[in-house]
Amino acid sequence: MRLIPRSQKAIAWTISGVLLAIALLLVAYAVAGGGLDDGDQLGTTVGFDEAQRPTGALGTDRWPEYGYDAQRTRANPDLDLPPPYRQAWKQDLGSLLEFPPVVNDGRLFVGTNKRRAYALDADTGEVLWWRKLTGRSAASPAIAGDLVLFTTINGYVEAMHQDDSQIAWRRDVGTSTESSPLIIGNRAYVGTLGGLVLCMDVRTGKLIWTARATGEVKSSLTQSGRQVIVGDYGGRITSFSAKTGRIRWRTTSPGRLLAGAGTFYGNPAVAYGRIYASNVNRRIISLNSRDGSIAWVRVVGDWAYSSPAVSDETVYVGSYDKKLYALDAVTGGVRWTFDAGERIAGSATVIGDLVWFSTIARRPSDGRTFALDARTGERVFTFPDGRYTPAVGIDGMLLLTGVRTVYGMKPTG
DSSP states (O other): OOOOOHHHHHHHHHHHHHHHHHHHHHHHHHHHHTTTOOOOBOOOSTTOOTTSOOOOOTTOOOBOBTTBSTTOOOEETTOOOOSOEEEEEEEEOSSOOOSOOEEETTEEEEEOTTSEEEEEETTTOOEEEEEEOSSOOOSOOEEETTEEEEEOTTSEEEEEETTTOOEEEEEEOSSOOOOOOEEETTEEEEEOTTSEEEEEETTTOOEEEEEEOSSOOOSOOEEETTEEEEEOTTSEEEEEETTTOOEEEEEEOOOOTTTOOOOOOSOOEEETTEEEEEOTTSEEEEEETTTOOEEEEEEOSSOOOOOOEEETTEEEEEOTTSEEEEEETTTOOEEEEEEOSSOOOSOOEEETTEEEEEOOOSSGGGOOEEEEETTTOOEEEEESOOSSOOEEEETTEEEEEOSSEEEEEEEOO
């Protein structure tokens, strides 16, 4: 047997090491540049149901949940509140407002980072009452009959009477929750950072069922027929039976090869027989609500924390790439984009013919709120305050949420 000299072995090992290093660099470059990435996937009309379009309400005095309705479409296309505006009132609540208020029967309800729940008069902005919460609020509350439900990062769901803030019940859910309650009939659904999905009786707080997601649940749940849908920090969207909590289907998000499935921070929206969701891994995805199969994928320029808004067969979603995207709800194709000049972390909202969103500036005082023509993306109105999710509306009054202030704006046209 002929032996290879040690010097030749050393050279061979050196060459092998260099080639391996080059291969690893090429793989890293491909992953970083998207080369090992399925990228955009255009959809078709298969499974798309025009009849299941978002519906609004004209002359309403209600905006009962985060995202307007149980489908979290973030849209009331029938409520027309165009500029110009007169500022009817403003109320500085003294602390960061991460999420907008909900509205019922002439009253606004909102939670703050200063552990307070507030009720404001919708016409005047007057504080009707406030109550100390068990922890900071990082979610919108929800209207449930004559109660309003708050969640806290200390791990509680608190139900208060809307008239006087008296506690109807309080439930310890074990770990922090940043999930805005979903109300379906006499049931409330929330997620926790412990990866649980909980269903509770609205009237008593009694636990009806508990299910487990594949990661932390910061998202709010969404209704799709007899299902409740949620995305999690494991990069998966799961459909649970609203009645029993049994898993109906579970879908893993597309992503870059070797980079994982990302994380879902914003809540899904349901319309047209589809589910629309944004992933921090830069993907906006659409699933068929029946079985969770992927309908389309759109890759944007940076992280997507923003929950989608859906109206008129268009999906509106913001990104850290400083753009608001208007995507075709059928195919995922880009209708238009708007460069806001700053990152977008909060969610868009459609009111009438306008789509509203805010920018998360490095200095909070530099944040802005924009209203765009929902069909063209043309800027219609700019407001000098805003950070996350800015707009809700009722008949005759636009309600804008700034960094720590709520504004009542009356159209004057």
